[in-house]
Amino acid sequence: MLLEPPPTHLLEGASLFLDFDGTLVAIADRPDAILVDAGLPALLRQLVERLEGRVVLVSGRAASDVRAWLGPLDITVAGSHGLERPGAPAPTATATQAFQPLRDLTQRVAGLLLEEKPLGAALHYRQAPEAEELCRAAVTAVAAASGLAVQPGKMVFELKPAGGDKGSAVTAIMAEPPFRGTRPFFIGDDLTDEHGFAAAAALGGAGILVGEPRTTAATFALADVPAVHTWLAQAAEALA
Structure with missing residues (x-):
């Protein structure tokens, strides 16, 4: 079944969870070869402001790696598939x-x-x-x-x-202010994001799949990274 694009008013009173690679930046041959659109930090800053801080980047990358690519930006980052996040116990590094x-x-x-x-x-x-x-x-x-x-x-x-996935991160973050009591929406492209889609749906929100159609827990879809940027800009405008 083909999924429809999400309506631009979807984020009103909501919380937004965003994957990084394949969602906000195109996947490259090497993780250190990605290109970050010059306007992305400003777009994220606008979303954080209009959603009153309820924006989280949830990535398989280390949190410090995500922040290094985006520069100085006051945004919540849940790295290592959500295991690295504010308020969570520091996991033990693997030998x-x-x-x-x-x-x-x-x-x-x-x-x-x-x-x-x-x-x-x-x-x-x-x-x-x-x-x-x-x-x-x-x-x-x-x-x-x-x-x-x-x-x-x-x-x-x-x-x-074991036990660390993006869905668990969404569930934990949604239990805390300022996220508590809002509807979560998770945008991602990969199999690792399916946990996030399912958690968002269980909490009254939905997942948004980026890329080619597949069997998914998501409710909506966007074609590619440029479509994500366009939709986020339109959603931010709808929140103004």
């Missing part, structure tokens, strides 16, 4: 030796990229799609040895602490 088998794999297979994070790692195979099953097996083995959980994504397998 870096756990990822040595994945480092070794990237040395043997051209095109693979290991992105190491404070609380996990991501093995990207965008430039070596034929290595998908090899990557899946390697990450599954590391997960079994380390106690981490595997999260598939777009041309990537991530390792992260």
Whole structure:
């Protein structure tokens, strides 16, 4: 079933949760090669003001990484799939030796990229799609040895602490002011965002899927990153 774009008045009295890669910025071959639109920080600043602070960036990246890309911006960031967020206990960093088998794999297979994070790692195979099953097996083995959980994504397998997902982050944040009592809307593109869509719907809001149609917990859809920017600008104007 094809989903319709969300109405621009949707955010009135609501809370807004935004994925980063694939939603606010286009996915690049490497995580450090993304391009941030020059107008994005100002657009986010406007949304934060008009929603009275009820805007959260929920990313698989470390929170510090997201902030580095956006510059000085007073906005809530929930990094590492929501495990890094204000008010949450500081998670224990994963021992870096756990990822040595994945480092070794990237040395043997051209095109693979290991992105190491404070609380996990991501093995990207965008430039070596034929290595998908090899990557899946390697990450599954590391997960079994380390106690981490595997999260598939777009041309990537991530390792992260068990029990941490974007839906749990939405639920926890929505229990606190100024979010409590509002309807949450979650915009995202990847499989990791499905938890966020489901949590938003359970709390009276909805998910907004970015990109190609698929089976999803989202209620609405936007075609791509430029469509997200356009809709956010229109929604901000409707809040004025």
